[in-house]
Amino acid sequence: MSPISLTAAVLLASILPSAIAHGGHGHVVSTVIFHRHGDRTPKLLGNTHLTPLGQSQLFDSGLFYRTRYITGNNHGVDISDLEEKTILTGRNEVNVYSPDEVTLGMSASSWASGFYDGAAPYSQLSDNTNVTSPVGDEVYAVLHSTPADYKDAIWLKGDDGCTASEKAAVSAYFDSVDFLKTEKSSATFYSSLKKFFPEDALAKLNELEGGLSFRNAYIIYDYLYFRTQYPTSDNTPTPSESELSQAKQLADQAEVALNKYDPKNKLSAISARTLLGRVTSLLEASIKSDFQTNRVTYLSGSYDTILSLFSILGLDGEQYKHIPEYGASFVFELLQDDDDDDDDDFDLRISFRNGTAESTSLKNLIEDEFDDLKEDWEEEGKLITSASQWCTLCNSDREFCALYDDRVVVEKAGVATLEGGKCKKESMNNANAGVIGAMVTLVVLGASLAAAWGLGFVAFGRRRKQEQAIGMGAVTKTVSYESSVAERV
Numbered sequence: 158m159s160p161i162s163l164t165a166a167v168l169l170a171s172i173l174p175s176a177i178a179h180g181g182h183g184h185v186v187s188t189v190i191f192h193r194h195g196d197r198t199p200k201l202l203g204n205t206h207l208t209p210l211g212q213s214q215l216f217d218s219g220l221f222y223r224t225r226y227i228t229g230n231n232h233g234v235d236i237s238d239l240e241e242k243t244i245l246t247g248r249n250e251v252n253v254y255s256p257d258e259v260t261l262g263m264s265a266s267s268w269a270s271g272f273y274d275g276a277a278p279y280s281q282l283s284d285n286t287n288v289t290s291p292v293g294d295e296v297y298a299v300l301h302s303t304p305a306d307y308k309d310a311i312w313l314k315g316d317d318g319c320t321a322s323e324k325a326a327v328s329a330y331f332d333s334v335d336f337l338k339t340e341k342s343s344a345t346f347y348s349s350l351k352k353f354f355p356e357d358a359l360a361k362l363n364e365l366e367g368g369l370s371f372r373n374a375y376i377i378y379d380y381l382y383f384r385t386q387y388p389t390s391d392n393t394p395t396p397s398e399s400e401l402s403q404a405k406q407l408a409d410q411a412e413v414a415l416n417k418y419d420p421k422n423k424l425s426a427i428s429a430r431t432l433l434g435r436v437t438s439l440l441e442a443s444i445k446s447d448f449q450t451n452r453v454t455y456l457s458g459s460y461d462t463i464l465s466l467f468s469i470l471g472l473d474g475e476q477y478k479h480i481p482e483y484g485a486s487f488v489f490e491l492l493q494d495d496d497d498d499d500d501d502d503f504d505l506r507i508s509f510r511n512g513t514a515e516s517t518s519l520k521n522l523i524e525d526e527f528d529d530l531k532e533d534w535e536e537e538g539k540l541i542t543s544a545s546q547w548c549t550l551c552n553s554d555r556e557f558c559a560l561y562d563d564r565v566v567v568e569k570a571g572v573a574t575l576e577g578g579k580c581k582k583e584s585m586n587n588a589n590a591g592v593i594g595a596m597v598t599l600v601v602l603g604a605s606l607a608a609a610w611g612l613g614f615v616a617f618g619r620r621r622k623q624e625q626a627i628g629m630g631a632v633t634k635t636v637s638y639e640s641s642v643a644e645r646v
């Protein structure tokens with residue numbers, strides 16, 4: 158070999174994916190799929206839900222992954238030893254997670270129906286009779302759903318309730334030169350859209366800060382898109398293709414900016430950081446169980462997390478600067494080397510499917526050694542792997558964060574308020590019941606502090622996220638549970 162071709166070979170080896178570089182081909186042993194919901198009604202009108210079209214999109218996606226991983230007999234992508242029969246008996250291999258919310262929850266169950274499609278589960282009893290599931294071809298998939306204010310919600314929507322990122326990333330964008338410039342230059346365009354909004358929709362839009370303007374670029378586009386897809390009974394005209402596309406461009410611009418990763422800002426792309434943390438933990442759990450659990454995990458989420466993922470993974474081509482299609486999915490596949498089953502070196506292959514149309518393929522984006530990727534992400538601060546880490550970073554008002562706060566929590570916790578040294582009960586909301594146990598202790602501690610300070614003194618004001626040192630170096634902190642930013646789904 159000439160020195161030149163040797164250099165070329167070394168160079169080539171260094172850029173080839175490691176699965177090929179270390180000889181064998183890999184096969185999938187576990188996978189995590191982060192999925193956007195399907196077609197739905199617009200956010201603006203409230204009571205948002207998945208449409209039958211959205212249900213079939215997600216069902217089709219379930220079929221797509223079923224073929225890929227189970228029935229396709231496609232070596233390299235089917236999940237070894239994961240058989241239809243075993244997943245049907247409801248073991249621990251397949252898990253579906255969704256926020257406790259209609260659009261994402263129904264997307265998850267539609268996907269699961271596709272994934273389990275067509276095989277009636279049955280048990281054969283010892284007398285040889287068969288008991289078949291009463292729902293025929295349908296299967297009872299086990300869905301794990303998490304209310305927005307519970308700890309596990311951060312793995313699916315790590316941006317919601319992250320007070321510090323709402324302040325640092327979101328408000329900073331709305332104050333930026335870029336934003337203000339576009340807001341100004343698009344003002345005429347936005348006022349020209351007024352005719353497409355019936356009165357009730359316009360009234361709802363005007364309740365939002367900024368109303369019919371660039372500030373609400375996504376929610377406006379989202380509404381107009383729905384109007385062009387479905388017939389309407391009012392006399393409002395329908396926007397033209399070019400009007401819709403301009404509204405989309407503006408929405409893309411705003412959302413890409415809002416969800417961008419900035420290495421200097423630990424709060425940027427926060428939902429991608431929690432998601433990457435979740436993905437690595439799930440895959441590690443699967444390895445640890447020797448592939449008895451967590452072989453297929455479906456996580457239901459939103460486009461903003463997908464945009465943040467593009468950005469945090471360093472994908473900066475033009476195609477990544479747009480809101481993905483309904484039913485888009487981000488896939489993290491753990492690959493084991495074919496030649497060496499005992500090998501602990503796994504590869505991670507990250508791919509993306511931009512929607513659910515049959516013609517849409519799953520495209521590979523990144524493939525590298527799992528441990529190396531994880532190490533890099535850890536070093537760069539891109540992984541959030543615990544709720545306490547999230548709570549601290551986000552300085553979050555979510556109730557569960559009180560559990561990770563070693564300071565005294567006194568007021569506005571929906572539990573008790575200290576007033577004039579007396580403990581006054583406030584109305585208790587069921588959702589808060591979970592943290593009350595922990596808080597009671599803290600409140601009692603707060604009460605004794607108040608006593609020590611002299612009865613009749615303490616009247617903590619409503620101080621959001623403000624800390625105040627009192628007596629003995631103790632600190633009080635106000636907890637409230639309103640979320641200041643509308644969820645983007």
Ligand SMILES: *[C@@H]1O[C@H](CO)[C@@H](O)[C@H](O)[C@H]1NC(C)=O
Pocket residue numbers: 279281285286287
């Ligand atoms: C029960 O179902 C299995 C699988 O389809 C079949 O092989 C078996 O013969 C059935 N038994 C009876 C009693 O129908």
Ligand SMILES: *[C@@H]1O[C@H](CO)[C@@H](O)[C@H](O)[C@H]1NC(C)=O
Pocket residue numbers: 475476477478479480481482509511
């Ligand atoms: C997904 O499709 C949309 C068109 O709906 C496009 O704008 C976007 O660039 C695509 N994203 C990727 C990553 O291909």
